[in-house]
Amino acid sequence: MKVGVVGCGGMGHVHAQSYAKMRDAELVGVCDLDAELAGELAKKAGTRAFTSFEEMLEAVDPEVISIALPSYLHKEAVLKAAAAGRHVICEKPVSLTLEDTDEIIAACELNGVRLFIGHVLRFFPEYEQLKRQVDSGVIGEPGVAHAKRVGGHPGEAKQWFKDETKSGGVIVDMMIHDIDFMRWAFGEVKSVFAMNKVDNEMDYALVTLQFQNGAAANLEAFWGYPGSFSYSAELAGSKGLIRLDSSTSASLHTRAKVRTREERQFAEIPQSPGTRSPFELELSHFLTCIREGEEPRVTVQDAREALRISLAALESIRTGKVIYL
């Protein structure tokens, strides 16, 4: 299956290099307005570089367009790909508003193309196992859950992250992973309450979801955290609880001496290696869904619901009220 990647930033690299490794995918091109970025990635992934979407379509005719653009550009790119009759795989969040999301969904339906949104957490082995164990009753009836995702501020490298009209902020961009996961594990959300602090250095949010089944979850997300990127989750129920924590499951630590001008220091890199990355699993799953006509593990409606909950959190922050969905 011929795939073209649009957007050659961090996520574009992940997409392109994942497709390049897959036996059942052919990465026919990567595209970015920035010729240098496109060229660099094309070289790394062993494919052709383009600076315009139309040019890429014309020259290499991809059947699937994989979109890894900043969130505010998702809509325009999906609409273009759909209009050209290409299947679409798009990074999360699907878009920044429900109106845009509905327009995207309608355009894909109208043009008879498939649409997949990259809520990759569902493909992380630890989250997948957690979901499976909750489903099989290991924790009994859902009770109180937590999720946490903290790291440096992406806006330090890419300014658009600091513009809420372009990224949606830490809730719409990052916490949305945990929102989607919690809904997957605990079911439909009934209400949302949120608190948030945003300035140039940080975007920190605490969001409480109440579920229709009476359970609840508190989610924490932090851009501007003065430490390594990490995530954790705890799901407690009537018969037990399950926790995962990226910092305690790091299975490989590399500690190297680093000589600086002034003093000897060290660098420590924690890793949790596996034979297949969650991104590869996800993208490959989406391609299989296209080929076999199957429903994906995470549907467009799931992505829309995760966005709806994220937007309700923003409304709660604006109004100070609990938002009922």
Place this chain on the structure above:
Amino acid sequence: MNKLKVGLISFAHSHANSYYESLCKMPEVEIVGIADENRSRVEGIIAQSGLPYFADYKQLLATDADAVVICSENVHHAKLTIEAAKAKKHVLCEKPLGITADEMEAMIAACRDNGVQLMTAFPCRYLPAVADAKAAIDRGDIGDIVAIKGTNHGTNPGGWFTDRKLSGGGAVLDHTVHVMDLMNWMLGSAPQEVYAYTGTRFGDAEIDDAGLVHVKFPGGVFGVIDTSWSRPRSFPTWGDVTMEIVGTKGVISVDGFAQKNEVYSDIDKQASWSYWGDNMDELMIQDFVRALLEGRPVPITGEDGMKSAAVALAAYESSKLGQPVGL
């Protein structure tokens, strides 16, 4: 040596055992007796120590005790504290201080009017990690506090704790107050708004055993506490006290009981975490006793106890309304 004479009223709350042991270790303390209408709760201690036993707390209040430690069921805190104050005894009262704002105000007033001190038992302030975090915050190590996420997880204690007529509330009342007090203490402030989820999710108790309590302080600092009795029986310890304190210049993470060994024994058949850090109850009791002996104000007041219990009471109100409530 100038000794402080202390009596203990009620062992309904098992913390009384730990406070008793802490008092026993202090040469400057003389325990004058133990009152509990339920003799079986204290039989062991009475037999072993030979201490005077009083079936009626009023008999203990009639002794020359300087201070009493009250560990009754929550609903009796007010009556016992007020009676003790009238008998001119200083009071260390188990948390939550009371179950209504009115009764807590009456407790504080009774102590003030009778010239005795009232301390709320918040031992978590004496966890060394907590005390050091407070010092770091005061030094400005992490700038201004932006937000705090805390947990005080536990296991359903059963007994009178799940009988509303004796406890006044479940996990939200039981487990909001510790971390809430730490937040108030670290911020030198108290919340002006509360939003809470409460539920019964972990057993068939007819009382809340699940809670998430959001608070907003003047100036916009915010926080959340998980108060749930959500640790299953198979969990390697009773629960936790944790705080993630986010500041403008850094983050402090406190895990109050992280100082533990992990124990795996075929004798127990269950993994367990064995805490080896300092005993917070002992440190709190020492501070209480020494403040009274030296004529200093007690380190944690009745007002402190009321401030954090008020948040738990507001949490129930918020949960009922389904919206945040003011304080």
